[in-house]
Amino acid sequence: MRAEAALADAWRDEVAGYYGEKTERILRRYGPGPRVHYHCGLVDAVPPPGAPEDLVHAQVHAAQEALLTELARAVGRFPDGGEVLDVGCGLGGGALYWAAEHRARVTAVTNVPAHVELVRGFSEAAGMSARVKPLLCDALAVPGRACFDAVVAVESACYLPRAEWFRRVRTLLKPRGVVAIADCFVGRPEAAAPFDRYWRTRIGTLSEYLSAAHAAGLELEVRDDVSSRVVGFWSLTLEMLAHERAALYGPRTPAFIARESSREHLRLQQGMMDGGLEYALLVLRRAG
Template sequence: MSNLDELASSRTVLEPQDEVRIVGQYYDDKTTRLVRKYGPGPRIHYHVGHYPSSKTPLNIEDATADDIRRSIRTHQEGLLRYAAKIWGAEHRLSGRILDVGCGLGGGSLFWAQEYGADVTSVTNAPEHAPIVEGFAREAGVGERVRTVVSDANHLSLDDGPYDAAVAIESSGYFNRPQWFERLSHALRPGASVCVEEVFITRPHGADVWAEYFYTKPATVRDYAEAAQAAGFELVDDVDATSETLPFWEESAAWTKAVLESDSSLSAVERRQLRISLLANQALGAEWGAGGLRLGFLRFELK
């Protein structure tokens, strides 16, 4: 059985009507594991990292789990700094912004701390909301970060218009036509929608991404068409696939290191880590083979 086959056999097929609830529960259930791998806070990220040289600087064979975790965190922050440069954050992401699919709030805190943004952090994982708010207070930006528990396709319009919306590896969970339509009413004219996401480049190329993360990846063209129908224009498209590939090497190495060094793990925790390792290895292989593309898109509301 291949890594992909074994991984797929471990997942449950979702019924459409259950997707929002199950994805929210999925992330609630992962909170402790996310903090362990990507913490400590207050800025915790759940996305790939950016490696400018397309190589990991670590000697993986000699690195400890803590060494690898620190490198992952450094390069996750690097991805946001790269995004900020591409998207012109100093003038596009320094006002009132929506961070849609905010995870544990690392990006929200980044935009608030680094660019002075007033951020509305949107999550569909109820357990995450108070964690994000606590991290914001710890980081000294509690007054700049407000958390809302909501399905991205049903964002409230009461507090708009916003100057921008950001989605860091979260838009794959959304009904994209509905999301862009909703954003067209939540954003001011000329505002930007900034998306960092994994895109399909060939048939079945994203199977492992979809299976492991419960997401529904699409092509860049799918995004552009959904955005255009809602009045947005694609103005920036930057490929960073090669510069993000090393993340999967480090992520897999961290998992291996924990499995080998932590004798306190329960049988359930070991099984979860083994599944994660399979996913990391399969994703790294697909990334390197060209079956997935990591891109930064920016859309403007006409």
């Protein structure tokens, strides 16, 4: 058991280091803020290739916010004015969204030390410092009991041991509180390894998630497959990458740079089109 705990701690440290190192690139790509998102978005109409960089950037941001809007819609009645836990908050874009659009008081949890001050600074810039509290903490160690109306996990549950995390979430939620998850799930086993390797995750199947949630006392209310709307987001990010490479290298982008990132974006698109991967919104409610 000690060896397993040590391996889990080492892996969590690796993930925190990975995102710490990516911070400047995330800011350049998705900034300047204050609502900086680092997750997928929903796109219903992909613009033709060759759009100006500022237009692509604006479309990416709008798509990311559309995902949060759709997640709130899936909840049905999001707890406006309530206590919300944002798990794996990144640079705080989602926390600011819930605070601004739903008047929530948000505890924004991250395990990346450098992100705490960034979230705090963005909250001040948005006039939301009274509503958004950044917390440096492992998602499994968030303190409290029956203190949150909603727990939100946007592309963060794939980094967590599901059974243990759902048990902790059940403890943190108020009676009838909700868990709102937006994440990618594996549809075919062969899709898992390349996904995990590139994104540093531990992707799971929907059945694994739902089994663990049910065992923890959480009931499924909504499962919404939005894969077809996420496919277009990766077309937008490919356009964004092309603009970034042109700015850095001009027309002579090193082949290995273009090949790796483009391959993974295309792999995601293909997986969501052929069923190897599914991007879904889940809403779970604490029973009782």
